[in-house]
Amino acid sequence: MSKAVLAYTGALDNLICIHWLRTVKNIKVVTFSGNFGQPEYLEEVGERALETGAISAHIADMRERFLHDFCFQALRAGAKYESGYVLSSALSRPPLAQELVRIAREEGCEFVAHGCRGIGNDQVRLESYLHTLAPDLKIVAPLFELGLKTPEDDEAYAKRWNLPRATNRQMRYNVDQNLWGVALQLGPRADLWVEPPDDTYIMTRRISDAPDKPTYVEIGFEAGLPVTIDGERTGTMDMVETMNRLGAQYAVGRLDVIEDRISGLKAREIYEAPAAHLLHQAHTALEELTLDKDVFQFRDVTARRYADLVYRGKWFTPFREALDAWFDVIERNVTGTVKLKLMGGTSLVVGRQSPHSLYKSEMLSYDGDVERTTRRKRSLESEHGSKPPSTRRD
Numbered sequence: 001m002s003k004a005v006l007a008y009t010g011a012l013d014n015l016i017c018i019h020w021l022r023t024v025k026n027i028k029v030v031t032f033s034g035n036f037g038q039p040e041y042l043e044e045v046g047e048r049a050l051e052t053g054a055i056s057a058h059i060a061d062m063r064e065r066f067l068h069d070f071c072f073q074a075l076r077a078g079a080k081y082e083s084g085y086v087l088s089s090a091l092s093r094p095p096l097a098q099e100l101v102r103i104a105r106e107e108g109c110e111f112v113a114h115g116c117r118g119i120g121n122d123q124v125r126l127e128s129y130l131h132t133l134a135p136d137l138k139i140v141a142p143l144f145e146l147g148l149k150t151p152e153d154d155e156a157y158a159k160r161w162n163l164p165r166a167t168n169r170q171m172r173y174n175v176d177q178n179l180w181g182v183a184l185q186l187g188p189r190a191d192l193w194v195e196p197p198d199d200t201y202i203m204t205r206r207i208s209d210a211p212d213k214p215t216y217v218e219i220g221f222e223a224g225l226p227v228t229i230d231g232e233r234t235g236t237m238d239m240v241e242t243m244n245r246l247g248a249q250y251a252v253g254r255l256d257v258i259e260d261r262i263s264g265l266k267a268r269e270i271y272e273a274p275a276a277h278l279l280h281q282a283h284t285a286l287e288e289l290t291l292d293k294d295v296f297q298f299r300d301v302t303a304r305r306y307a308d309l310v311y312r313g314k315w316f317t318p319f320r321e322a323l324d325a326w327f328d329v330i331e332r333n334v335t336g337t338v339k340l341k342l343m344g345g346t347s348l349v350v351g352r353q354s355p356h357s358l359y360k361s362e363m364l365s366y367d368g369d370v371e372r373t374t375r376r377k378r379s380l381e382s383e384h385g386s387k388p389p390s391t392r393r394d
């Protein structure tokens, strides 16, 4: 009997995958659930997989690796997609694919299964990563095969086969949450003109509940990566968790955007990413101070391309490696500290310092870099005698 490893979140649509593979396709199922910082308790999620017929349920703590090897690389690269999506979902797919392949090998699986419903971003990314990492594994998408398109379709299937039911929230939103942020999909029929209700948001407070009294936080960077909070050395996970808490309290990092999907269709997306928002903001402020003009401007181009490649599922490519090599070089001097001020719904950069600062206060003045012009005039005078050479022939 053949075996499949299923990328499994514990949601009803994933239970349907287990049920269908096992009973209709006669394929044994092992599940994999990675902890990327989503709120679900994975032991319980694993239990549910076994109750639904999986033969084993793997769970793994992916948080440190996900943040350090993927999110922080993207942060260093300034990678935000289009109007500011920090790629929280997109960045979790390469490590997920790696882990699925590892388990497939360990368990001797011929198939990898996932719960994508159609040709969407997640499906394109996951399948392209699986193809790259393990071209011999066959991919199966049960919900797609079954033609289940909506949560109502899932409900009908669950009722028929007596599977546990989805919660109301699961019915209303398609939520993908991890430590780098949360993506909330309102459903294709949601009116673009209508503001999402406040209970849509799950990480951040509403702006009217954020404290009026401002607070300050200092984030220290070394070679483009955040390493200290208020002068204290902070590990990767602590850094992100602390910034998430702080940002959430001050209601920063919300985004309601129209986004160009891989397929070319536009979709409305709601995101919350308090930590990523603050860290990107501070990182860019430090780059302004430490990168020279050519590099800073070209960095914009490369940051966009980096975001785009992450979005399109091209992590395991020479292009990404080459861009990382570029960032290895240009981020060398992005070391220093940025002070942010947080208050009701916003964060502002209010201070920056760096041992590699390119800011030369002694050469500046209010009215057009006078100091510098004076210097140039003086040096011309010393080269050409007391007066600058005249351009007119007498």
Ligand code: ARG
Binding pocket: 087, 089, 090, 121, 122, 174, 175, 176, 183, 184, 185, 259, 269
């Ligand atoms: N639009 C985002 C992306 O493509 C979010 C995807 C979220 N996925 C989900 N299953 N809710 O990266």
